[in-house]
Amino acid sequence: MGTYLGLPEKICGSKRQVFAFIRDRLNNRINSWTAKFLTKGGKEILIKSIAQALPTYVMSCFLLPQDILNKLKSAIAKFWWSTKENNKRLHWMAWDKICKPDEKGGLGFRDLKNFNLALLAKKLWRLLHHPTSLLAxxxxxxxxxxxxxxxISSSNNPSYGLKSMLAAKDLLKKGLRHTIGSGYNTRVWFDQWIPTQPPTLAKDNRAWRDPKLYVNHLIDHSTGEWRMDLIQNICDPCEIPLIQSIRPSRSIKADGFCWIHTKSGLYTVKSGYEIATL
Structure with a gap:
């Protein structure tokens, strides 16, 4: 099996065997450091800038098996706690606590599983935000x-790349909100378009609700204003001020998505990782 741009050309069979090269590459790099005399500060720099950066490209494309992630974490933790005289020194603190940010008593090392999901959520975000791209x-x-x-609930013979991106779907949904343009692509009762923290579905006033109702039905497209009479009849009164804060478009502008955890509304791996570690 060959490789292309550092990735296996074909993902099949045992995923642990397919991605074992990452573990071997990290072990070879760490073994070249253990013979040197390094302070804790030097080890911290090597771990953050090199050891935890080695699998980043692969993790941005595929979901690594938990067994591989555990071995990567174990190799890094062993390097952190070892000394020149004794490479099997006792681990005085759980690695999960060390991975916490500095302000929470940790050292800011990456949790590889959450970082993997944050990177894959970036791929999923691109499919949503750039629907005309070749990949999308x-x-x-x-x-x-x-x-x-x-x-996507089921798919016929999905690729491992798609499965990997869908693994980050729950993470992306935690901060994803529909932005209203024409309203033709957003369902009133089933899509998160209400601008709250976090985004929520619209609430009804306990009357019968049409499952096929779209946001465009609530907009008077001749004036670009909300149809307040209809909204008051079907929506919870607490929702009305939130809906009024949204400015619909008079033109045929497609609905989109925004990420509520950044000022720009665009997803970033940093913000996704922070949400994943909460």
Whole structure:
């Protein structure tokens, strides 16, 4: 099996064997350091800048098996606690606590599992935010022709790349909100479009609700204003001020998505990792 840009050309069989090269690469790099005399500060720099950066490219494309992640974490932890005289020194603190941010009593090392999910959520975000890109058009034509990647329930023979991105779906949903343009692509009762922290679904006033109702039905497109009479009849009164704070578009502007945890509304791996570690 060959490689392309440092990744296996074919992902099949045992995923532990496919991605074992990452573990071997990290062990070879760490073994070249153990013979040197390093302070704790020097080890911290090597771990953050090199050891934890080695698998980043692979983790941005695929979900690594938990067994591989555990071995990577074990190798890094062993290097951190070892000394020149004794490479099997006692680990005085759980690695999960060391991975906490500095302000919470840790050293800011990355939790590889959460970082893997944050990187994959970036891929999923690109499918949503750039639907005309080549990758998005290929994925849509193959796996979700009439919906979006967040709503894939089953797929015919999905690739491991798609499975990896879908593993980060729950993380992305924690900060994802529909932005209203024309309202034609956003369902009133089933999509998170109400601007709260975190985003929520619209609440009804306990009356019968149409499952096929879209936000465009609540907009008077001739004036670009909300149809307040209809909204007051079907929505919870507490929702009305929140809906009024949204400015719909008079033009046929497609609905989109925004990430509520950044000022720009764009997803970043840093913000995704912070949410994953909460």
């Amino acid at each position: 058009r290929v994925m849509k034509g193959r796996y979700y022709r009439h919906t979006n990647p967040l709503e």
